[in-house]
Amino acid sequence: MTNHSQKIGMSPLTGAVLKPGSKAKSIKPTARRTQAERLAETRARILTATVTYIDEHGFHQTSLQRVAKAAGVTVGAVQHHFDSKTELLAAVVEDGFQNLAFNLERVEFEGASLEDRIALFVDHSWKHCNSPQYQSNLHILLGMRNESSNNFEEWLNETLGHVVSSGFALWLRVFKDIKLSEAEHFDILLYIFSSLSGSALLSRISQVPERVESDLRQLKKLLLLRFQHTLE
Numbered sequence: 375m376t377n378h379s380q381k382i383g384m385s386p387l388t389g390a391v392l393k394p395g396s397k398a399k400s401i402k403p404t405a406r407r408t409q410a411e412r413l414a415e416t417r418a419r420i421l422t423a424t425v426t427y428i429d430e431h432g433f434h435q436t437s438l439q440r441v442a443k444a445a446g447v448t449v450g451a452v453q454h455h456f457d458s459k460t461e462l463l464a465a466v467v468e469d470g471f472q473n474l475a476f477n478l479e480r481v482e483f484e485g486a487s488l489e490d491r492i493a494l495f496v497d498h499s500w501k502h503c504n505s506p507q508y509q510s511n512l513h514i515l516l517g518m519r520n521e522s523s524n525n526f527e528e529w530l531n532e533t534l535g536h537v538v539s540s541g542f543a544l545w546l547r548v549f550k551d552i553k554l555s556e557a558e559h560f561d562i563l564l565y566i567f568s569s570l571s572g573s574a575l576l577s578r579i580s581q582v583p584e585r586v587e588s589d590l591r592q593l594k595k596l597l598l599l600r601f602q603h604t605l606e
Contacts, residue, residue: 417455420445424466428510433517438462460522463514464533470511471537474502475544483548488605491548492597496566496590503570504577504586512571553604562600569593 407415423445428436438459442449456462481498483491502508519526545563546556554562573589 413455416447416451420447420452420455420462421466421469424462425470425507425510428466428513429506433513436463460518460529463518464529467511467514468533468537470502470507471534471541473507474499475537475541477502478541478544488551488601489594489598492594492601495545495548496570496594496597499566500570500573500586500590503567504574508571509574509578549601551605552601562597566593566597 420441424436424441427441427444438452439449441462442452452462456465478498481494483494486494518529522529542560542563546559549559573586577586
């Protein structure tokens with residue numbers, strides 16, 4: 375016996391109108407996420423909410439309770455991943471610098487000219503320094519310096535020591551033809567990020583894109599002159 379939905383060309387499962395001669399598509403069940411996937415998603419959501427909250431409200435206004443509300447999770451869920459505000463902030467900083475290192479690792483430096491390598495490094499680093507994630511990291515570092523001045527260096531080394539080491543190793547690979555001591559290379563790398571951090575701050579204040587473009591051009595030019603001197 376033909377039921378009413380079949381007479382008028384409707385799918386008996388979904389109620390969707392079917393074209394003459396067509397068949398209802400089978401609905402595939404959605405694969406259930408594993409507990410590990412759900413935990414990873416929650417952790418990522420918490421980190422993202424922390425970055426956004428700090429960028430909008432500042433370091434001192436940030437708490438586990440406010441982050442939990444911003445992330446749409448319970449305070450217990452936040453504490454499941456991070457025992458304290460300090461541990462949460464350390465994870466945010468570490469995640470931010472790891473993202474920068476990961477993005478730079480994916481850049482095609484091999485075979486590029488010195489000028490192009492400088493441009494690639496500066497441009498990709500600038501994208502990160504101008505992001506809310508990096509600005510939040512600066513808020514955190516300054517806040518932790520003020521709150522825990524006695525053991526700040528220890529905390530910083532535990533949080534970022536391995537990331538800085540791997541990032542510096544990448545720099546040395548990219549500019550392996552530049553004959554400078556490791557100390558000189560490291561000073562140049564610090565100078566680059568100091569310059570980009572300042573440009574990012576001024577960009578937020580002035581909001582003049584032309585000013586940033588000029589700063590980046592000058593930075594690239596200075597680096598090229600410095601490196602060319604070592605090749606003579």
